[in-house]
Amino acid sequence: MLSFICLLILLVPHALFTSTHVAVIYPQDQVLRIGSTLMATCTLSPELGLHANKLYWTMNGMRLSSSTYDMVSPDTLSVTLHHLNGSQQKSGDNLVCHGADGLVLGGSCLYVGMPPEKPVNLTCWSRNAKDLSCKWSPGGPGETHIRTKYTLKYKLRWYSREKECDTYSSGKQRYSCHIPRNLALFTPYEIWVEATNELGSATSDITTLDILDVVTTDPPANVQVGRVGDLEDQLTVRWASPPELRDILFQAKYQIRYRLEDSTEWKVVDDVGNQTSCRLAGLQPGTVYFVQVRCNPVGIYGSRKAGIWSNWSHPTAASTPTPSERLQSGSCESKPSEHNSTLRRELKQFFGWVRKHAYGCSGMSIKLYDQWRVWLQKSHRTRNQVDSTR
Amino acid sequence: MVTAMDSSHSLASERSSIESTYELTKYLEYQLKEIKDVYLTYLGPPFNEKDFSPPAATRLELWHGLENQARLAQNQKAYSVLLAAVRELARSTLCPSLKTSLLHFCTGLDGLLGSISALMTTLGYTLPPSSANMRMRPTMNDFARKVEGFWILRELQSWLWRSAKDFNRLKKRLRAH
Numbered sequence: 001m002l003s004f005i006c007l008l009i010l011l012v013p014h015a016l017f018t019s020t021h022v023a024v025i026y027p028q029d030q031v032l033r034i035g036s037t038l039m040a041t042c043t044l045s046p047e048l049g050l051h052a053n054k055l056y057w058t059m060n061g062m063r064l065s066s067s068t069y070d071m072v073s074p075d076t077l078s079v080t081l082h083h084l085n086g087s088q089q090k091s092g093d094n095l096v097c098h099g100a101d102g103l104v105l106g107g108s109c110l111y112v113g114m115p116p117e118k119p120v121n122l123t124c125w126s127r128n129a130k131d132l133s134c135k136w137s138p139g140g141p142g143e144t145h146i147r148t149k150y151t152l153k154y155k156l157r158w159y160s161r162e163k164e165c166d167t168y169s170s171g172k173q174r175y176s177c178h179i180p181r182n183l184a185l186f187t188p189y190e191i192w193v194e195a196t197n198e199l200g201s202a203t204s205d206i207t208t209l210d211i212l213d214v215v216t217t218d219p220p221a222n223v224q225v226g227r228v229g230d231l232e233d234q235l236t237v238r239w240a241s242p243p244e245l246r247d248i249l250f251q252a253k254y255q256i257r258y259r260l261e262d263s264t265e266w267k268v269v270d271d272v273g274n275q276t277s278c279r280l281a282g283l284q285p286g287t288v289y290f291v292q293v294r295c296n297p298v299g300i301y302g303s304r305k306a307g308i309w310s311n312w313s314h315p316t317a318a319s320t321p322t323p324s325e326r327l328q329s330g331s332c333e334s335k336p337s338e339h340n341s342t343l344r345r346e347l348k349q350f351f352g353w354v355r356k357h358a359y360g361c362s363g364m365s366i367k368l369y370d371q372w373r374v375w376l377q378k379s380h381r382t383r384n385q386v387d388s389t390r
Numbered sequence: 391m392v393t394a395m396d397s398s399h400s401l402a403s404e405r406s407s408i409e410s411t412y413e414l415t416k417y418l419e420y421q422l423k424e425i426k427d428v429y430l431t432y433l434g435p436p437f438n439e440k441d442f443s444p445p446a447a448t449r450l451e452l453w454h455g456l457e458n459q460a461r462l463a464q465n466q467k468a469y470s471v472l473l474a475a476v477r478e479l480a481r482s483t484l485c486p487s488l489k490t491s492l493l494h495f496c497t498g499l500d501g502l503l504g505s506i507s508a509l510m511t512t513l514g515y516t517l518p519p520s521s522a523n524m525r526m527r528p529t530m531n532d533f534a535r536k537v538e539g540f541w542i543l544r545e546l547q548s549w550l551w552r553s554a555k556d557f558n559r560l561k562k563r564l565r566a567h
Contacts, residue, residue, distance in 0.1 A: 022445045028531035061435030089434040090484045092532055096436060104436075104444045109532035147484055170486030 022048065023097055023105035031111045031198040034142050037082050040108060042097035044075040052077040054100045060088050084112045086145030114142020115200025119150060119175075119193040122207050125308055126215045129250075132183055134165070135176035136193050139202060148197040152177040157188040157208060183211050215307035217242040220254065220276075220293045225318035230342055232285030232321045238277045239293050242310065250297040253306070256280070261288040261317070281377070286322035290315040404512050405564050411505040412557040418498050419550040425491050426543045432485050433536050444537045461556045463518045466506045468549050473499045475542045482535065 024043045032038060042057070044050050052071050057064040057079045070078045077097070087093045092109030099105050117139025124134040134152055138144055152165035165177035183189070189211070193204040220239040228234040241252055256269040256278055272278050283289065292312040298305070353372050354364075430438035473496060480492035510517055530538070 025533070028533065058436065061439055089432060091433050091536065094434050094436060094533065094536070104442070106445070107533040107537075109536065170490065 025095070025097055025106045025108040028108050029092075029111070030108070031113075031146065032084055033199060034084060034086050034112055034114050034145070036084055036112075037080065038084060038110070039078055039080045040095060041072060041076050041078045042106065044105070046075070048099075048105075050099055051075075055105070056098050058094075058096045058098060060093055084110075086114075086142060087112045090145075090147055111146045111198070113144075113146030113148075113197065113199060114140060116140065116143040116148050116195035116197055116202045118202045119195050119204040122191065122193060122204055124191060124207065124209060124214055126183075126211050127217070129185060129211055129215050130181060130183065132179045132189075132211060132214075133176060134179075134191060134193075136204065137175060139195065139204075143195065143197055146197050146199070148195055150175060151194045151196075152179075152191070153194060154179070154189050154191045156184065157190050185212050186210065213305060213307065215250070215297045217252075217295060217297060217310050219310045219313040220295050221313075223291065223293050223313045223316045225289070225291045225316045227318065227321055228279060230321055232323055233283045234279055234281045235283060235289060235291070235318055235320060236277065236279050237291055237293065237316075239313070241276060242295060252295045253298050254278075254293055254295050255309070256291065256293050257312070258289050258291040260284070261290060283320050285320050288317055288319045290317050292316070400512070401564065404509075405561065407505070407509050407512055408557055408561045408564060411502070411509055412554060412561060414498070414502050414505055415550055415554045415557060418495070418502060419547070419554060421495055421498060422543070422547055422550060425488075425495055426547065428488055428491065429479075429483075429539065429543060432483070432488055433539065437536060437540055442540075444540060461560070462506055462510050462513075462515060465549075465553050465556065466503065466510065467518055469499060469503050469506070472542065472546050472549065473503065476546065479539050479542060 022045060024045075026041050026043070030038065040057075042052075042055055044052065044055075052073070052075055055077045056066065057069065057077075059081070064079055064081070068080050068082075070080070072078050079095075081095075087110065092111050094107055095110050096107040097105045119136045119139050122134060122136040124132055126132050132154075136150070136152075138148070138150075150168075152168075153162050154165070155162040165179050167178045167180065169176045169178070187210065188208050190206045190208050192206045195202050195204075220242055223237065223239040225235055225237050228236050235258075237256055239254075251274050253274055254272040254276075256272055257266040258269075258280060259266045269278065269280070280289075280291075292315050294310045294312045296309045297307040350369065350372050353375065354368065357375075427438075436442050476492060476499065477496050480489050480496060483489045483492060507517055
């Protein structure tokens with residue numbers, strides 16, 4: 001106790017010694033609407049021995065014109081600010097009274113903004129049918145100048161008690177919130193956002209949703225694209241289902257899209273179903289393609305409703321084999337040994353087909369060979385491949 | 391690595407203790423420089439202008455008036471006060487990423503306090519009694535709060551710079567034994 005008193009005695013004179021105000025600025029901590037007017041005064045302490053005509057004002061470091069000043073008395077200078085703009089920083093605009101040589105005598109923080117408008121673009125999604133994340137945008141520009149609080153609220157449509165989300169993100173995704181647990185399925189929720197600041201408040205429109213309708217996952221993993229033997233017009237795509245789908249609640253449907261290396265037009269393959277591989281055909285030989293896959297959870301308890309498509313996986317590139325020279329006329333460069341083994345293999349396949357379908361070799365002609373090529377294409381098509389028009 | 395003599399062993403641990411305290415101080419100095427720039431930008435002009443010098447915060451003098459003890463005890467006391475002040479700064483900061491940076495910095499400062507206490511114990515000094523928190527919280531307007539924040543960071547910067555020199559000196563003194 002004694003030491004505390006000693007400490008206090010030590011402290012008090014110091015505090016007194018330095019608490020002489022150099023100047024008093026009025027008003028303090030004002031919150032105003034954009035476009036309004038403010039008059040502020042700077043009153044000097046008599047000990048300073050300064051006259052008010054030596055003073056000047058700055059706002060956020062910018063000197064204010066003396067035409068806006070008024071000398072109210074020998075020790076008080078006022079300034080009038082018209083048509084205030086929205087605050088430059090959330091910590092408040094700095095209105096500062098200076099003496100000669102720029103000495104800072106005192107200041108006042110000013111908060112200029114607008115009451116909030118209805119928050120808009122409220123979108124929600126669930127990662128695993130157990131949680132819910134939502135994001136929104138401020139309704140108007142004025143409210144972003146001052147501290148505006150957004151509260152995400154939700155309730156079961158058929159039940160009156162409303163709850164608040166309490167995990168707001170502070171990072172890049174500024175206007176968003178995450179509800180980690182205790183959400184019901186197969187039943188509609190009403191969700192909305194309330195915005196408040198010192199100038200007013202506003203509530204967004206209500207969004208109604210069932211958690212199961214907004215489920216999404218990460219994109220499929222390990223997307224691999226490779227050649228199909230020597231076939232020049234085909235590529236095979238393989239991927240792994242995202243881990244969230246391990247929950248038996250969901251199946252998935254997939255979509256693939258691919259494009260030529262230097263094209264911006266994507267070709268979309270829609271009927272991939274729930275397999276984790278697919279063969280693309282009808283491609284150009286010797287060309288590089290970029291391929292992406294995405295998925296959508298479906299089939300929850302037999303419901304045919306789909307969820308939200310995931311993002312596309314990172315593009316994976318692969319190239320179709322270059323056209324074999326033997327199919328072109330008059331070319332020269334080829335690695336003879338490779339050439340021959342490919343030719344031999346293909347001939348073998350061709351003869352096998354001829355024996356089976358063409359009743360022997362009597363009608364041998366290049367036409368027969370072409371027919372075989374077409375047959376090859378068709379039979380690959382039935383094995384779950386995609387046809388595309390050139 | 392393990393020496394037979396007790397004294398040389400404790401000297402070695404003193405030296406490495408001082409070394410790591412010194413390193414920590416330099417690291418905090420570096421971290422503070424970054425945070426300070428962001429914080430002053432958050433306060434807005436004129437706080438982030440080059441020669442800005444507001445009237446000294448009312449509580450600044452309290453830190454200058456600390457008892458004249460051994461250098462370490464002085465450091466210990468200063469950083470306790472400064473840590474509480476920075477924590478308060480963090481609490482009232484509206485910008486979430488800046489708040490996180492400040493709180494992270496507080497963790498470092500707390501570590502420094504621990505290092506200094508450990509060092510004092512190793513060297514056989516008595517730790518200063520944990521003083522009653524200078525809980526004089528006068529009601530301040532926001533501008534005065536900004537001014538105080540400005541000075542807290544400025545004060546912290548000079549303490550870290552001074553401490554680094556203190557620890558360096560101490561390091562050399564120990565090496566001379």
